[in-house]
Amino acid sequence: METIVKELFPLLKEITGYIYPNEIELQWGILVVVYPYVTGLVAGAFILASLVKVFNVQELQPTYRMSLLTALAFVIVAPLPLLAHLGHPERSFEIFFTPNTRSAMAMFGFVYAWYLMAVLLLEIWFDYRGDIILWVKTEKGWRKWIHKIISLFSKDTSERALRFDKKAVKVITIIGIPSAFLLHGYVGFIFGSVKANPWWSSVLMPIVFLFSAIVSGIALLLLIYMVVTPLRAKEIDMACLDKLASYLFYVMIIDFSLEALDFIHRIYESEESIKILAELFSGKLFVSLIVIQLLIGMLIPLGAIASVKMFRTPGELKKLIYFVSALLVQVGIFTTRWNVVVGGQLFSKSFRGLMVYKMTFFGLEGLLTSIGLLLLPFIILYILFNILPPWEKAREA
Amino acid sequence: MKSLWGKIPEQIPRLSVLLVILVVLFIVVRSRLVPPDFGKYGHYRASAVDEIISQEIRYAGHEVCAECHDDVVGAKKAGYHKNVACEVCHGPAVAHTEDPGSVELRAPRARRYCPLCHEYRPSRPTGFPQIVSNSHNPMKPCITCHDPHDPKPPVTPKECHACHGAIARTKSLSHHVYVPCTRCHETPDEHKVRPRIVVASKPKTREFCGECHAKDAPSEKSIPRVDLATHGERYVCWQCHYPHLPEAR
Numbered sequence: 001m002e003t004i005v006k007e008l009f010p011l012l013k014e015i016t017g018y019i020y021p022n023e024i025e026l027q028w029g030i031l032v033v034v035y036p037y038v039t040g041l042v043a044g045a046f047i048l049a050s051l052v053k054v055f056n057v058q059e060l061q062p063t064y065r066m067s068l069l070t071a072l073a074f075v076i077v078a079p080l081p082l083l084a085h086l087g088h089p090e091r092s093f094e095i096f097f098t099p100n101t102r103s104a105m106a107m108f109g110f111v112y113a114w115y116l117m118a119v120l121l122l123e124i125w126f127d128y129r130g131d132i133i134l135w136v137k138t139e140k141g142w143r144k145w146i147h148k149i150i151s152l153f154s155k156d157t158s159e160r161a162l163r164f165d166k167k168a169v170k171v172i173t174i175i176g177i178p179s180a181f182l183l184h185g186y187v188g189f190i191f192g193s194v195k196a197n198p199w200w201s202s203v204l205m206p207i208v209f210l211f212s213a214i215v216s217g218i219a220l221l222l223l224i225y226m227v228v229t230p231l232r233a234k235e236i237d238m239a240c241l242d243k244l245a246s247y248l249f250y251v252m253i254i255d256f257s258l259e260a261l262d263f264i265h266r267i268y269e270s271e272e273s274i275k276i277l278a279e280l281f282s283g284k285l286f287v288s289l290i291v292i293q294l295l296i297g298m299l300i301p302l303g304a305i306a307s308v309k310m311f312r313t314p315g316e317l318k319k320l321i322y323f324v325s326a327l328l329v330q331v332g333i334f335t336t337r338w339n340v341v342v343g344g345q346l347f348s349k350s351f352r353g354l355m356v357y358k359m360t361f362f363g364l365e366g367l368l369t370s371i372g373l374l375l376l377p378f379i380i381l382y383i384l385f386n387i388l389p390p391w392e393k394a395r396e397a
Numbered sequence: 398m399k400s401l402w403g404k405i406p407e408q409i410p411r412l413s414v415l416l417v418i419l420v421v422l423f424i425v426v427r428s429r430l431v432p433p434d435f436g437k438y439g440h441y442r443a444s445a446v447d448e449i450i451s452q453e454i455r456y457a458g459h460e461v462c463a464e465c466h467d468d469v470v471g472a473k474k475a476g477y478h479k480n481v482a483c484e485v486c487h488g489p490a491v492a493h494t495e496d497p498g499s500v501e502l503r504a505p506r507a508r509r510y511c512p513l514c515h516e517y518r519p520s521r522p523t524g525f526p527q528i529v530s531n532s533h534n535p536m537k538p539c540i541t542c543h544d545p546h547d548p549k550p551p552v553t554p555k556e557c558h559a560c561h562g563a564i565a566r567t568k569s570l571s572h573h574v575y576v577p578c579t580r581c582h583e584t585p586d587e588h589k590v591r592p593r594i595v596v597a598s599k600p601k602t603r604e605f606c607g608e609c610h611a612k613d614a615p616s617e618k619s620i621p622r623v624d625l626a627t628h629g630e631r632y633v634c635w636q637c638h639y640p641h642l643p644e645a646r
Contacts, residue, residue, distance in 0.1 A: 018519065020520060021518075021520060093430075094430075096423075097426075097427045097430055097431050098431055098435060098436070098440070100440055122412075125412075126408070129408065152411040152412070152414075152415060153411070154407060154408065154411055155407070156406070156407040156408075160406070161406055161407055161408070164406040164408060165408070168408070
């Protein structure tokens, strides 16, 4: 009790207006910000992969496997912030064993499991199977065994089997698109369905989440592609990069329009919450919402990519602009999640006061854990790139 | 038959075996880990009910108190504390009901106990008696003046803020600070004794506020004026303007 009072008492001085006594402590901190951010990257990376297989965008072929592995690396990490936030991770399996169909949060376990097992792993398996069989033939030691186990000791590399692989990949991708929509739309739903919170409660929430997810996924792949390719001493495929930037640009415009629509809708509706929300925008969220999310994370990258498209830009400058824009987009999308999760808890249910969020550095709910959780997917991705090199077509070797 | 088997691509049997292994594993682990009586009555372990029942009962319930202390319970029933159960102040009483001779219940006599409910908090409902314990007869235990079983104030409060603390504090910040409560509210003496039954009145007409705020009202010049004929005609003023803080928007 005393430690709680000691932690919360200094916050009292930073409160403005009137809040209810139980609102002083924010329940959802930075870990819950990391969770939708990471899930969004998963959905976004997968949608990008589906562009190649379903919509036949051939320019993006170099990023196809990369996006699948990125989605896998991030989906493995996606539930970890929740487990760290809730505590007792050893009990988490119970949501699978005794499913509660009336709880949207409990049902997430199944959405997640479906997406991981029925979509991602299966698609990666079918896509890599032919290559792995060829790798096994030339490899020795533990690598050979890992690949043997991953391919489920498959041996058939006949034309018919490879054709079946291709067909399977296409079918799974088609199933995967609604699944990816479900995965991240669901995260938006969790917030959008909180009817007591006017900042969250909106039917547009799942859709806005989804499009911002696609934005962040494409931007992430652009970054990974631009970093990994020079590290492998290979030339960046400019056609691929241009296409990535184009898709990033188009989806950002949709995302921007949706957010603007949401904003205009709120202002026109002017429910009783509008005054406190206006106070929130102009005060505590001004920097993170107007400056970082809107200006740095949205308008500047949009303007930069648009000017690259309009004017003839030399290759190196183009790369630099794409890279910086994608980086800014990542910062922008992370702050979008921040503004939703933390922003939604900064005003009192009385609509008459504003609270304050103080992030801790150490501890399970602190900044350090979050940084660790954001770095972890890249470590997993490094391992995945090693085991399943996305650029190496064994048949060509 | 053999040709049909040959037509199935190699991938299908391999994945099917993996799927079967996973499903069987899930079923086996689930049957081990989920308690057999889970879901019998609802989304919980049925035997949890028995476990909860078998916990030691410590609270007796206020009906039991009346069996021996009917005089006190009777007095309490008529007073303001009629909805406060005996054990709220006296603590869990099962041990006392089983052996009244040797187990005695204590009532908190220290001054810090009553403010748990009666200290002034803006979030408490208006009309609920609240004090600022630092300034309300400091050092004296509450029970020297108030009988907890019939906590009528020893003296009928003269000022409204004894019960309407939040309103009084809000008003003290507003332009209406020097308007006495009774200028707008008619408060029969009975209201101070039976506040919920005999309630204070509220202004019923627009002309009432007009006594100060109408264009031609004989009041101080600095007071804001409206034309009653055209300004928000169908409504009584306080339906839009909060009289205790009229400058609030």
